[in-house]
Amino acid sequence: MKIEKIMLKSVAKSILKYFLFFVLSLLLALTVRLFLFNFYSIPSDSMEPALLPGDFIVADKLTYGARIFTGLKYDSISDPPMVHAPGFRNIRRNDVVVFNFPYRYEWDVIRMSLDKIFVKRCIGLPGDSVSIVDGYYHVAGIAGTLGYIPGQKQLLGNSSTLDPVIMYPAVFDSLNWDIINLGPLYVPAAGDTVELTPENFYIYHKMIVYETNAVVQMKDSLVYINDAVKYNYTFSNNWYFMAGDKVINSQDSRYIGLIPEDYIIGKASFIWKSKDPVTGKYRFKRFLKKVI
Numbered sequence: 001m002k003i004e005k006i007m008l009k010s011v012a013k014s015i016l017k018y019f020l021f022f023v024l025s026l027l028l029a030l031t032v033r034l035f036l037f038n039f040y041s042i043p044s045d046s047m048e049p050a051l052l053p054g055d056f057i058v059a060d061k062l063t064y065g066a067r068i069f070t071g072l073k074y075d076s077i078s079d080p081p082m083v084h085a086p087g088f089r090n091i092r093r094n095d096v097v098v099f100n101f102p103y104r105y106e107w108d109v110i111r112m113s114l115d116k117i118f119v120k121r122c123i124g125l126p127g128d129s130v131s132i133v134d135g136y137y138h139v140a141g142i143a144g145t146l147g148y149i150p151g152q153k154q155l156l157g158n159s160s161t162l163d164p165v166i167m168y169p170a171v172f173d174s175l176n177w178d179i180i181n182l183g184p185l186y187v188p189a190a191g192d193t194v195e196l197t198p199e200n201f202y203i204y205h206k207m208i209v210y211e212t213n214a215v216v217q218m219k220d221s222l223v224y225i226n227d228a229v230k231y232n233y234t235f236s237n238n239w240y241f242m243a244g245d246k247v248i249n250s251q252d253s254r255y256i257g258l259i260p261e262d263y264i265i266g267k268a269s270f271i272w273k274s275k276d277p278v279t280g281k282y283r284f285k286r287f288l289k290k291v292i
Contacts, residue, residue, distance in 0.1 A: 037058050041054075050292065058271075061265070062087065064089070064264060078213075090125075091264070094122065095267055096121050100116065110209070121148070122241070123146050131182065132180065147243050151248065154247070171257045187258060188258075196223040196230055238260070268291040272288065274287065274289075
């Protein structure tokens with residue numbers, strides 16, 4: 001009997017030891033993915049040549065600060081509640097950023113899609129005024145290169161052959177903008193106030209609905225928020241203009257609009273592995289390549 005008891009205790013200790021190891025490993029994995037980094041695959045060519053279909057990237061959450069969900073509420077009129085840990089620095093122009101697609105159900109309402117992730121290059125920061133002039137990105141007061149210039153040159157050279165659906169983004173269809181000449185488009189920062197002109201209504205009404213959950217409409221050139229006439233609006237969120245490097249084939253802020261800060265997941269840091277989706281062969285030269 002003593003031998004059996006000793007054996008049972010030994011088995012119980014071993015089971016407990018493995019259980020604790022499993023729990024600690026799971027907690028460590030969750031902590032890493034919540035606070036440090038996560039992995040994502042690249043399905044399209046919209047960020048060529050920086051990223052190719054079949055690349056698997058690491059999204060660094062430390063640089064901008066991890067986004068932590070604090071509740072499970074996730075319905076048709078709200079996004080999950082969250083807080084942001086402090087980061088090492090803010091997003092910069094030309095950073096390659098990982099974020100949630102901003103339409104969960106339909107294109108009329110900005111709502112976070114948890115299962116649809118986009119990777120684009122940041123062109124406009126909160127407070128910037130972004131324009132596309134003859135196919136090239138510009139930010140007022142900024143002289144440096146923005147985005148992938150060869151891609152913008154390619155777009156300009158092929159603009160005459162583009163389908164009207166591609167040339168004229170539906171998100172700005174009331175402004176007669178196209179992807180060759182667009183803007184100026186002001187990118188709001190938290191605390192910024194804009195005048196609610198008819199033009200600004202067309203640009204910002206979905207963003208105001210996102211921030212307020214109010215009914216926002218225009219009647220006789222006047223903007224109403226919950227049946228009250230409003231002549232200006234003060235934003236509560238930071239917003240960003242994102243663009244793909246393959247400008248001629250990228251569903252980015254020209255088509256989906258500006259991206260709220262809460263939808264930012266992290267910075268695309270490096271490619272941890274790459275596999276050609278056609279041949280199935282690994283592209284070893286791309287392993288551990290920094291995303292720039």
